[in-house]
Amino acid sequence: xxxxxxxxxxxxxxxxxxxxxxxxxxxxxxxxxxxxxxxxxxxxxxxxxxxxxxxxxxxxxxxxxxxxxxxxxxxxxxxxxxxxxxxxxxxxxxxxxxxxxxxxxxxxxxxxxxxxxxxxxxxxxxxxxxxxxxxxxxxxxxxxxxxxxxxxxxxxxxxxxxxxxxxxxxxxxxxxxxxxxxxxxxxxxxxxxxxxxxxxxxxxxxxxxxxxxxxxxxx
Amino acid sequence: xxxxxxxxxxxxxxxxxxxxxxxxxxxxxxxxxxxxxxxxxxxxxxxxxxxxxxxxxxxxxxxxxxxxxxxxxxxxxxxxxxxxxxxxxxxxxxxxxxxxxxxxxxxxxxxxxxxxxxxxxxxxxxxxxxxxxxxxxxxxxxxxxxxxxxxxxxxxxxxxxxxxxxxxxxxxxxxxxxxxxxxxxxxxxxxxxxxxxxxxxxxxxxxxxxxxxxxxxxx
DNA sequence: ATTACTAGGAGGCGAGTAA
DNA sequence: TTTACTCGCCTCCTAGTAA
Numbered sequence: 001x002x003x004x005x006x007x008x009x010x011x012x013x014x015x016x017x018x019x020x021x022x023x024x025x026x027x028x029x030x031x032x033x034x035x036x037x038x039x040x041x042x043x044x045x046x047x048x049x050x051x052x053x054x055x056x057x058x059x060x061x062x063x064x065x066x067x068x069x070x071x072x073x074x075x076x077x078x079x080x081x082x083x084x085x086x087x088x089x090x091x092x093x094x095x096x097x098x099x100x101x102x103x104x105x106x107x108x109x110x111x112x113x114x115x116x117x118x119x120x121x122x123x124x125x126x127x128x129x130x131x132x133x134x135x136x137x138x139x140x141x142x143x144x145x146x147x148x149x150x151x152x153x154x155x156x157x158x159x160x161x162x163x164x165x166x167x168x169x170x171x172x173x174x175x176x177x178x179x180x181x182x183x184x185x186x187x188x189x190x191x192x193x194x195x196x197x198x199x200x201x202x203x204x205x206x207x208x209x210x211x212x213x214x215x216x217x218x219x
Numbered sequence: 220x221x222x223x224x225x226x227x228x229x230x231x232x233x234x235x236x237x238x239x240x241x242x243x244x245x246x247x248x249x250x251x252x253x254x255x256x257x258x259x260x261x262x263x264x265x266x267x268x269x270x271x272x273x274x275x276x277x278x279x280x281x282x283x284x285x286x287x288x289x290x291x292x293x294x295x296x297x298x299x300x301x302x303x304x305x306x307x308x309x310x311x312x313x314x315x316x317x318x319x320x321x322x323x324x325x326x327x328x329x330x331x332x333x334x335x336x337x338x339x340x341x342x343x344x345x346x347x348x349x350x351x352x353x354x355x356x357x358x359x360x361x362x363x364x365x366x367x368x369x370x371x372x373x374x375x376x377x378x379x380x381x382x383x384x385x386x387x388x389x390x391x392x393x394x395x396x397x398x399x400x401x402x403x404x405x406x407x408x409x410x411x412x413x414x415x416x417x418x419x420x421x422x423x424x425x426x427x428x429x430x431x432x433x434x435x436x437x438x
Numbered sequence: 439a440t441t442a443c444t445a446g447g448a449g450g451c452g453a454g455t456a457a
Numbered sequence: 458t459t460t461a462c463t464c465g466c467c468t469c470c471t472a473g474t475a476a
Contacts (some may be wrong), residue, residue, distance in 0.1 A: 004223035004224045004226070004227045005223045005224070005450095008223045011301070014304045015300060015303060015304060015358050016357060016358075016361065017364045020303065021363045023360040023363075024359070024461090025357055026458090026459070027358065027461085028358055029355075029357045030357075032357075033357060035455085036451085036452090037451070037452050038452090038460090038461095039452055039462090040450080040452070042460060043450085043461080045460095046460095046466095058459095058460080059459090060458095061459065063458070063459085072231060075301070075305075076305070079231065079301040079302075079305050080299060081230060081234060082294070082297065082298040083298075084234060085230070085238070085294060085298070086298050108462075113234070131381065134281075136248075137245075138235060138244055138248045138249075138251075138252060141235045141236045141237075141240065141242040141244065142235065142236055144242075145220070145236045145239060177402065186351075224469095245440070245441090246441065246442085247440085256470070257441090257442095257471085258441095258442075258443095258470075258471060258472080259469085259470060259471075261441060261442055262442080264441095264443095265442080277441080278440090280440060281439090281440075282441080421460085
């Protein structure tokens with residue numbers, strides 16, 4: 001990973017057209033652009049060169065610099081991060097590890113009140129039980145964003161003298177396999193994400209407790 | 220201006236949803252995200268706070284962080300730079316200072332062969348002479364990009380036993396006043412940009428030699 | 439648990455200068 | 458003119474630890 005200050009230099013070179021063309025720029029000129037000394041500019045060019053982010057043709061008067069594919073990749077990665085921030089994304093990504101629930105998932109998914117709505121609004125009756133993934137503490141912040149979206153609403157209902165709460169659902173993918181995220185409207189602030197699917201996910205994903213999985217939520 | 224490493228931290232907070240929400244994150248968790256020590260994470264949060272880029276609610280257990288408007292502005296600025304790089308822009312920006320030509324501009328603009336084509340392809344006959352702006356050495360790199368676009372082509376012609384070369388034209392603006400950039404196909408690599416306009420630009424812009432002007436070229 | 443201070447050390451910076 | 462080395466300085470980092 002290239003360090004932030006070098007990325008700034010690379011960005012400056014890209015703004016001057018260094019992705020498409022070889023650009024002519026002396027270390028002194030570059031120093032002015034990035035508000036530093038000629039020595040630092042020179043050293044940073046050497047570092048970028050050493051890391052394979054740029055190639056240089058050293059002329060007798062001026063050097064000609066072009067950004068390499070690797071350099072462009074670094075910039076694209078940064079651009080992608082900013083797109084996630086500002087280009088209101090249609091997906092939210094999590095990573096987490098598979099955990100076992102305590103069997104309550106099965107109790108809930110088998111309630112007719114839920115199962116009938118799943119069939120109607122999602123198009124399938126879930127395999128009994130939920131597939132549980134524990135996320136990092138920091139990623140709980142993203143859950144707040146998720147809750148601000150409507151998703152697919154499963155209404156609350158009453159059965160056996162108790163009330164079963166409403167549920168927010170989102171189409172999602174775990175390791176590219178389509179699933180549905182189930183977010184109870186109550187019991188906020190859990191670190192466990194619960195998923196349902198027509199299939200037995202533990203088997204079809206071939207995972208076990210502790211395995212890391214990549215999750216993409218569709219908004 | 221906030222330093223690059225702090226911007227990285229701000230970006231990370233934004234990715235966790237810190238623009239919309241107050242996010243809960245300990246300095247230790249942040250340290251893991253940005254691959255540094257708890258102490259550095261803590262210090263960087265203090266710096267971002269001091270610079271007014273974030274506000275913090277210090278709880279007894281965890282702090283709650285939200286990015287301020289100023290913080291968002293910093294990120295947007297960075298995003299804009301990357302858009303310039305990757306989202307193939309429809310404008311190119313220059314800054315330069317007004318200079319006097321040596322009167323040759325007048326000789327050329329008054330040639331019928333040029334004037335007729337200007338009238339036909341640009342819709343006006345230029346005020347005699349060209350308005351000249353000298354750009355920085357580094358910005359000459361952007362000229363290469365410009366030359367790769369077609370622009371509006373003024374064809375070469377022969378008169379008085381000599382050939383007058385073809386010219387590439389671009390709609391542009393100097394300090395928001397519409398003008399046309401004239402780029403001779405020969406005589407590359409000049410630091411002087413020549414502009415024409417139906418008006419007397421020196422007068423209507425109220426500028427003199429040495430004055431700095433901002434230029435936007437329309438591609 | 440937290441956050442954040444202090445102290446000491448690593449590394450980045452620019453002045454001077456060689457090639 | 459260039460680029461880029463050495464060297465001294467100073468910032469920034471992390472470990473230890475207080476609150």
